[in-house]
Amino acid sequence: MSDKSPRIAFLGTGAQGASIATDFALAGLDVTFIDQWPAHVEAIRANGITVNLPTRQLHAMVPALHLCEVAEVKQPFDLVFLVVKAYDTRWACELIKPVLASDGFIIGLQNGMTHEDIAATVGRERTIGAVIEIASNMWTPGITNRQNDHDESWFAMGALDPAQQHRVEAVADLLRHSGTVEVTADIHSAKWMKLVVNAAELIPSAIINTALNDAARAPGMLDVMRTAGYEAMQAALADGATIMPIIGMPPVMSNDPERYVDQIFEKVLETFSREDTLTCSLQDWRKGRRAEIADVNGLVVDVLRRQGRDAPMNRRVVELALDIEADRLQAKPENSALMIAALNAASGF
Numbered sequence: 001m002s003d004k005s006p007r008i009a010f011l012g013t014g015a016q017g018a019s020i021a022t023d024f025a026l027a028g029l030d031v032t033f034i035d036q037w038p039a040h041v042e043a044i045r046a047n048g049i050t051v052n053l054p055t056r057q058l059h060a061m062v063p064a065l066h067l068c069e070v071a072e073v074k075q076p077f078d079l080v081f082l083v084v085k086a087y088d089t090r091w092a093c094e095l096i097k098p099v100l101a102s103d104g105f106i107i108g109l110q111n112g113m114t115h116e117d118i119a120a121t122v123g124r125e126r127t128i129g130a131v132i133e134i135a136s137n138m139w140t141p142g143i144t145n146r147q148n149d150h151d152e153s154w155f156a157m158g159a160l161d162p163a164q165q166h167r168v169e170a171v172a173d174l175l176r177h178s179g180t181v182e183v184t185a186d187i188h189s190a191k192w193m194k195l196v197v198n199a200a201e202l203i204p205s206a207i208i209n210t211a212l213n214d215a216a217r218a219p220g221m222l223d224v225m226r227t228a229g230y231e232a233m234q235a236a237l238a239d240g241a242t243i244m245p246i247i248g249m250p251p252v253m254s255n256d257p258e259r260y261v262d263q264i265f266e267k268v269l270e271t272f273s274r275e276d277t278l279t280c281s282l283q284d285w286r287k288g289r290r291a292e293i294a295d296v297n298g299l300v301v302d303v304l305r306r307q308g309r310d311a312p313m314n315r316r317v318v319e320l321a322l323d324i325e326a327d328r329l330q331a332k333p334e335n336s337a338l339m340i341a342a343l344n345a346a347s348g349f
Contacts, residue, residue, distance in 0.1 A: 006078035008174070009034055011096055013044075013064070015138035015283075016109065017083030019051045019146040023178040025060040032077070033064040034096075036084075041066050043142030052145045067095065076101040079171060085284075086112035086295035093121035100126065105164075105171060107157065111198050111280070112295035113191055115160055124160040128168060129187035131156040131194045133247045133268070134179070135277045147274050153179025154247045154272075158187030186244065192236035193246045197264050198296045199314060200229030203321050204339065206282035206291060209331035212273050216265075218333065220340040224313065227343055228297065229261040231311040235303040247272070285324065285331060293321045316342035 006029075010021035013033040024031040033049070035041050044064040051058040065073075078101050084092045093106060100106065100122060107128040108114045115129030133154040135147040157172050159165040165185060172181040184190050204225050205215035216222050234257065237243075243255050249267055281291035300314040320338060323329035 005030055008079045009077040010081045011092055012084035015136040015144050018049055018144040019136055020178045022049050022051045022058055022060050025062045027177040033062050036067050040141040047142055050143045053149050070095055073099040078104045080106045081109055082106055083109045086110050086114050086292045089114045089117040093118055097122055111292055119160050125164055127160045129158055129191055131190050133272055135272050137283055150179050155181045156184050156190045158184045189241040189244050190246055192241035196229050196232040197268055199232035199300050200225040200265055202279045202281040203297050203317050204228055205279050207320050207335045208333045212277050212279055213275055218336055221336050224339045224343050227313040230258050231314050232300045233257040233261050235300040238307050239303050293318055312346040
């Protein structure tokens with residue numbers, strides 16, 4: 001990557017990607033939107049991108065490409081921010097790889113441990129792992145609703161190849177147009193800490209078809225969600241992760257695994273979640289799309305299984321989520337009883 005202004009692409013400009021890419025565009029950076037939703041691309045081309053923030057609205061006219069037009073790109077991108085669903089990572093990296101500069105980076109602003117999938121496609125020396133904490137939603141092409149303004153938006157970044165870590169700060173400076181960015185030499189642990197809270201929140205609240213805060217207040221659900229997080233923390237530790245503060249948590253905090261889960265869960269509910277915040281998983285289901293089941297709760301089950309251990313709460317969450325996606329079960333508040341029953345069974349009650 002040269003010293004000149006980098007050519008930047010956002011591959012995946014849904015609720016999260018569009019709002020961040022708009023910040024880049026308004027900062028005068030050379031940024032291209034690339035998306036798989038045809039109506040969204042056409043709306044951006046016709047009317048620009050609109051970002052609704054809690055107290056203000058942003059608008060920008062930006063270049064936007066359909067996926068099929070990536071093959072027409074002549075000048076390589078120096079930086080590609082990947083903001084697609086975790087399960088779309090591998091094909092998206094294959095799509096963009098031919099137009100990624102030889103010394104460029106793909107930055108995975110995603111849930112799950114997708115940095116390893118990115119590295120498997122383009123190489124560890126061209127991969128930056130990242131953590132993102134923003135609440136947002138998108139229902140209309142060309143319009144995204146971001147519930148956290150820049151002062152509440154948080155990111156972490158780190159290179160997979162230690163020899164490239166010195167270059168991460170320059171990329172972080174670009175992302176600071178959209179929020180607080182911390183650079184870490186242990187992105188593996190940071191990604192796991194975010195997965196811990198995702199395991200507790202995303203799918204469990206979607207299964208009962210309600211906003212995140214309402215799910216945490218529903219009888220018995222806080223214990224269900226925390227237990228899913230506790231199991232995820234055990235998977236993180238089994239995979240070599242270190243307990244570390246993320247999303248603006250204080251450096252001095254509990255190193256007790258379960259106490260940490262309680263603290264980070266509380267931080268997300270208090271700082272990043274509004275009363276009407278729907279997790280991305282529930283948004284996916286309401287749009288008729290798959291959620292990131294295998295990449296979050298499923299990963300917890302798989303990691304602990306390889307250690308000869310069980311993750312009964314996450315396993316039940318996965319089973320119910322797959323039933324919902326197969327239309328064998330409807331997402332509804334009454335499903336809390338099914339998760340509570342699994343919790344009680346695991347506890348011996």
